[in-house]
Amino acid sequence: MKTLLNITLALAVGLGPLVAGGLVLAQDYNPVADGQALVTMYCADCHAVGATGDSAFPPAPRFRELHLRYDVEFLSEALVEGIVTAHPDMPQFEFDPQQAAAIVAYLKSLEPQV
Structure with a gap:
């Protein structure tokens, strides 16, 4: 019995920081920052993804x-199913629902605040 108690206590002490760390990470989730990171990684080669600047590929919208x-809210479904455009140079991207939500949150953050 004492051994079982020691094992349980050791696990609680050893895993405590991992569990606590997981909770901190969950609280630090920032969809706008995640969306910005995604569009910077996947879109910035052609599009102006920030609050200023021109697109590297002029036909690509800022x-x-x-x-x-x-209405950027409606882009979420297209981001999950795969953005397809008539423009042949635009690659097709597919994001998971959480990534799509983060991208939409970032795009909404770029809109003028009224």
């Missing part, structure tokens, strides 16, 4: 202006 063309 992300800060997407809300003028689309």
Whole structure:
């Protein structure tokens, strides 16, 4: 019995920081920052993804202006199913639902605050 108690205590002490660390990570989730990281990684080669600047590929829309063309809330489904455009140079991307939500949150953060 004493051995079982020692093992349980050792596991609690040993795994405590991991569990606590997981809880901290869950609290630190920032969809806007995650979305910004995703669009920087996947889109910045062609699109202006920030609050300023021009697109490296001039026909590529600036992300800060997407809300003028689309309700960016509706882009989530396209991001999950795979964005397909008539433009042959645009690669097809597919994101998981959490990534799509983060991208939408970031795009919404670029919209002018009223």
